[in-house]
Amino acid sequence: MSDFGYLEKLDKVFESVRKKTDFEPRVGLVLGSGLGEFAKEINVSFELPYSEIEGFPVSTVPGHEGRFIFGKLGDTPIVCMKGRVHYYEGYAVSDVVLPIRLMVKLGIKTLFLTNAAGGLKDGMSAGDLMLITDHISVFAPNPLIGPNDSKIGPRFPDMTEVYDLKIRERILELAYENDIPLETGVYCQLTGPTYETPAEIRMLKSLGVDAVGMSTVVEAISARHMGVKVCGISCISNLAAGLSKTPLSHEEVQAAADEAAPRFTRLVSEVIKSL
Secondary structure, three states, X not given: OOHHHHHHHHHHHHHHHHOOOOXXXXXXXXXXXXXXXXXXXXXXXXXXXXXXXXXXXXXXXXXXOOEEEEEEEOOEEEEEEEOOOOXXXXXXXXXXXXXXXXXXXXXXXXXXXXXXXXXXOOOOOOOOEEEEEEEEOOOOOOOXXXXXXXXXXXXXXXXXXXXXXXXXXXXXXXXXXXXXXXXXXXXXXXXXXXXXXXHHHHHHHHOOOOEEEOOOHHHHHHHHHOOOEEEEEEEEEEEOOOOOOOOOOHHHHHHHHHHHHHHHHHHHHHHHHHO
């Protein structure tokens, strides 16, 4: 899509949202598979289904309800994506990151990404939480490919520190203060929708990957491109292929998210209140 076409689409969805609410969020939160119950923690001002936004992609995956929730967590104004869209659903990567660009245009200064992921790191098990310290982006298409418009961000954005160091340090402090075990590691996004083969997992592990999933990286790149601070937490939903004796399933992902929900909710709530 040309610059003009993409910016025109972004402006159109922004105007569609602004016709319905003038809420100005400071933090954007994306809830991954099975983590949507966190939205109950928000003091809700307004809810907006994606289907009611003109030209907006709609989530088709179980566990992704598909709506924006505007409100406050403590004193922090927040917009929460209860469910995201994925590249494997057939959307262009520009549409996959359109919600992120929209949240930035609405006013967010920090983006908090969450996901369900397969664990590769030794000692990791289903239900663990992992703070994302960095990512590997070689398998999903880069969302910045194509013409660049300097009104959105630079042509060659620096990715030395995608996940903000000060926020990561604060998350680790809050995890310790709340007695919440928290792993740290590198996340990798593959396209999906198939789970990885054991050979692919061996390759990823040799590259230094600690968790793997089907989202997040393209969103983080887009947010950094627009100058927004980013942080991220993975809920380890299963051991990756070849590391577990049981076949992988979406039901397993949701069950692990349910098990981790109380710890996830407490930690994310404390982090957002502190932003």
